[in-house]
Amino acid sequence: MSFCDIIKRYPRQQVMEQIAAASGAEVERALARERITINDLPLLLSPAALPYLEQMAQKANRITKMRFGNIVQLYTPMYLSNECSNGCKYCGFNASNRIPRTTLTLEEIKHEAQLIHDYGFRSILLLTGEHPKLADNKYLVAAVEAIKPLFASISIEVYPMETAGYAQMVAAGVDGLTVYQETYDRQLYAELHPYGKKSDYDWRLQAPDRAGAAGLRRIGIGALLGLGEFASEAFYTGLHAWYLARTYWRSQVSVSFPRIRPANGGFEPLHHISDKQLAQMVCAMRLLIPDAGLFLSTRESAELRDGLMPLGITHMSAGSCTAPGGHSHKEESTEQFTIDDDRTPEQISAVIRAKGFEAVWKDWDSAFLNADVG
Amino acid sequence: MDQLIIANRPFRSRLMVGTGKFASNLEMAETIAASGAEIVTVALRRVNIDDSHDDLLNHIDRDKYLLLPNTSGARDADEAIRLARLARAAGCEPWVKLEVTPDPYYLLPDPIETLKATEVLVKDGFTVLPYINADPVLAKHLQEAGAATVMPLGAPIGTNKGIKTRDNIAIIIEQASVPVVVDAGLGAPSHAAEAMEMGADAVMVNTAISVAGDTRMMAAAFAQAVMAGRQAYLAGLGQEQHQASASSPLTGFLRD
Amino acid sequence: MDITVNGQQRTVATTTSLADLLAAMNLNPQRVAVEHNGTILSQADFATTTLGDGDKLEIVSFVGGG
Numbered sequence: 001m002s003f004c005d006i007i008k009r010y011p012r013q014q015v016m017e018q019i020a021a022a023s024g025a026e027v028e029r030a031l032a033r034e035r036i037t038i039n040d041l042p043l044l045l046s047p048a049a050l051p052y053l054e055q056m057a058q059k060a061n062r063i064t065k066m067r068f069g070n071i072v073q074l075y076t077p078m079y080l081s082n083e084c085s086n087g088c089k090y091c092g093f094n095a096s097n098r099i100p101r102t103t104l105t106l107e108e109i110k111h112e113a114q115l116i117h118d119y120g121f122r123s124i125l126l127l128t129g130e131h132p133k134l135a136d137n138k139y140l141v142a143a144v145e146a147i148k149p150l151f152a153s154i155s156i157e158v159y160p161m162e163t164a165g166y167a168q169m170v171a172a173g174v175d176g177l178t179v180y181q182e183t184y185d186r187q188l189y190a191e192l193h194p195y196g197k198k199s200d201y202d203w204r205l206q207a208p209d210r211a212g213a214a215g216l217r218r219i220g221i222g223a224l225l226g227l228g229e230f231a232s233e234a235f236y237t238g239l240h241a242w243y244l245a246r247t248y249w250r251s252q253v254s255v256s257f258p259r260i261r262p263a264n265g266g267f268e269p270l271h272h273i274s275d276k277q278l279a280q281m282v283c284a285m286r287l288l289i290p291d292a293g294l295f296l297s298t299r300e301s302a303e304l305r306d307g308l309m310p311l312g313i314t315h316m317s318a319g320s321c322t323a324p325g326g327h328s329h330k331e332e333s334t335e336q337f338t339i340d341d342d343r344t345p346e347q348i349s350a351v352i353r354a355k356g357f358e359a360v361w362k363d364w365d366s367a368f369l370n371a372d373v374g
Numbered sequence: 375m376d377q378l379i380i381a382n383r384p385f386r387s388r389l390m391v392g393t394g395k396f397a398s399n400l401e402m403a404e405t406i407a408a409s410g411a412e413i414v415t416v417a418l419r420r421v422n423i424d425d426s427h428d429d430l431l432n433h434i435d436r437d438k439y440l441l442l443p444n445t446s447g448a449r450d451a452d453e454a455i456r457l458a459r460l461a462r463a464a465g466c467e468p469w470v471k472l473e474v475t476p477d478p479y480y481l482l483p484d485p486i487e488t489l490k491a492t493e494v495l496v497k498d499g500f501t502v503l504p505y506i507n508a509d510p511v512l513a514k515h516l517q518e519a520g521a522a523t524v525m526p527l528g529a530p531i532g533t534n535k536g537i538k539t540r541d542n543i544a545i546i547i548e549q550a551s552v553p554v555v556v557d558a559g560l561g562a563p564s565h566a567a568e569a570m571e572m573g574a575d576a577v578m579v580n581t582a583i584s585v586a587g588d589t590r591m592m593a594a595a596f597a598q599a600v601m602a603g604r605q606a607y608l609a610g611l612g613q614e615q616h617q618a619s620a621s622s623p624l625t626g627f628l629r630d
Numbered sequence: 631m632d633i634t635v636n637g638q639q640r641t642v643a644t645t646t647s648l649a650d651l652l653a654a655m656n657l658n659p660q661r662v663a664v665e666h667n668g669t670i671l672s673q674a675d676f677a678t679t680t681l682g683d684g685d686k687l688e689i690v691s692f693v694g695g696g
Binding site: 393 | 635636637638655657658660661662663664665670671672673688689690691692693694695696
Binding site: 029030032033035037054057058245247249274275276279303304307310311 | 514544548549550551573609610611623624625627628629630
């Protein structure tokens, strides 16, 4: 049993019809429930729910405060490599793009990590393109072990691995995984991922299952917003998170909301996702899974990030640079996509405080559990 | 159509009833008919050698009811496994309401032995419905072990106290991926309705019906309460308001 | 020969099958389960199971329960 079996029970056509048929009265009934169910999710993502966005936001805000308190956790991405063997049509790292390719050496990784540590970050997300030969499991293990003393929490966003690979990462000290399905629309997925290992939809869809089986403490998913039709993509993202939270209950599930940004290669979003829709999705995820981590990156503008924060966002990136080595050499390398919120971590954390939240740089320490005792 | 599905088997009724403590088998049979239940529980005991008895099963139409044997009396996993296998050997379908209750006073279920027995019985091909305390983490362990439902107690069995474990049952309902059947302690139809309004998938009742002045009427009352509670859940209950009105708007910054 | 049925001593003829015993006890073989020296038997085996001296039998059937 994996998510592949679950998703089959919710045919796309049927979900889209449900969303289209939703009425305001049904949205009101769903919002009146103490806890919404997966069957309510299409209602809350429908156009009929947009007039109720303020109500959804109030409820999402209340639930978030109850579960998490007034805190936002800060993390930063660190790109290790932009080598990639995939042909994702929307991505700056696409193998067909003629850009300078870099894979950081262990020394460069340590240097970059030290800079990030000196900013105050204790949570880090390591990213690579997807080239399991040039930046492979062994490389990642070495990178994680090299920077482990500097960070309380290390997550990875890399090519999907076998369960054994994820177990290897856990043993090395990784506690979180992010893997985006990009789009849950199988047909669109095939068009956008014409070659490379990534063209295998099911292999990618089951990556969070394998991570859960390997015992990763945090599992993050997301759809790249702007590829598929909004409400159905949001529904399948919610369904996926809901399934993972129930099945791998020892792990914390999180959802990210990456909206397509301009990248090298000039990909235009296939669907326009409005700010209101983005807010609607954030609120719906919070109402569906009160305990989910909700991540918002610097892809979005400072103003929008500040506004979305009280709606249920629990994790925000800061000081991001999407090119390998970018923390050491600003403006030199080639980015995966451009960021919008370019405030410094200090500025962001000041805004968070001004909004009545506490900016948290570290919420737990894996070293405590991994320490050799005796 | 709104159906209860347990181990891929659909049921129309969300009320399960027990057959214990009735004054006669005839009364029992008429009462379960009045309840509309499709799942009825039975227990297993040594036959009484000296006494020719009126066999309970003469009064239960097996085409109409799924006979769900329990393992009452078991004090540990081994005893429960033995009882489940005996029930299957006696001609029951391999379904079992797993009860392991070493504590003779409150008959509270033993979580560790229940989990052990579930693991063994699932491997042995049983559809296992474990009776548990309202412990959300135990419910997850049982679900992983392959339990077909979880049956958390509302209050100790036979106490008629209602849903004293409400907050934990709410968490189980929120998190479980198998049906949640609230069992034990439901002393009045209003308790059953409350469980269903909370989103429980079904309830199980015995004592409250079998000791009533008019057992048939009480069975019907429970049946109606279960339907009312389920409908209220599906219809969407209005939320209790803890705040008089909304605080400052949170979405004013959104432009498009 | 002597056997023990549900904890009670009982004397039966040496060639008694389990099916014979159940009939003598007025029990419907389709409504009981039998544990023979600790092993649970299937109902189909009742007719072919012969009893021996000192055998222990547990015979159970359904009663009301919650």
